[in-house]
Amino acid sequence: MRKFLVFLCAMSLVFCVATGTWATTYTGSIIGGDTTLFGTDGWSDATLSWTVNDVTNPGFWRFDYNFTDVTKELSHIMIELSASFTIDNIIDISSDYDRDAPKTYETGSDNPGMLGDLFGIKWDTTEDLTSYDFWIVSDRVPMWGDFYAKDGVDGDGKVYAYNKKFGYDTTADIVHGNAGGWVLVPDTHNVPIPSTMLLFGCGLIGLAVVGRKKIQ
Secondary structure (H helix, E strand, O other): OHHHHHHHHHHHHHHHHHHOOOOOEEEEEEEEOOOOEEEOHHHOOOEEEEEEEOOOOOOOEEEEEEEEOOOOOEEEEEEEOOOOOOHHHEEEEOOOEOOOOOEEEOOOOOOOOOOOOEEEEEEEOOOOOOOEEEEEEEOEEEEEEOEEEEEOOOHHHOOEEEEOOOOOOOOOOHHHOOOOOOEEEEEEEEOOOOHHHHHHHHHHHHHHHHHHHHHO
């Protein structure tokens, strides 16, 4: 019986190491000119890409974004957050973000062309850039959501971009890649403990118990 217990514990550890399911990375992008991103004027070919992982900051999710391929300089960019997201869910974040966020940003003169209000967080660039990197670390798992960006031009020359599915919800599984016009953003739920991590813990405890009995 004792040999079987040792074998079972060892196999649980091997299974966890082999599957590595607690280390996850998602990458993707939406691109102007296809069915995923809409951009006006010099942003018709813009690209928003992302890498989301739970490896860089163990126990949390890091969301890295890059907005590029634009001929007009970026003024500000926003990503959607779930309605229950609070400041406490921000573990770390890149500079230039709105300290009043998360909050609701309204469509209008500050956000021309935005198809509806957006609850989320905004980054204001401190200089004119045609490529911009920004990121957030959170205890929230990823989901599909919206984004909106605007350049600094006022009057009739306003330039902006957003995902083609802006304002529409989806239940598409994120493991299947781009769901067709959304961006990966922090979700409603906190980071779960994967079942394999529980199995890993059980394996360690089991081996410790068996080892203690041998010593006694």
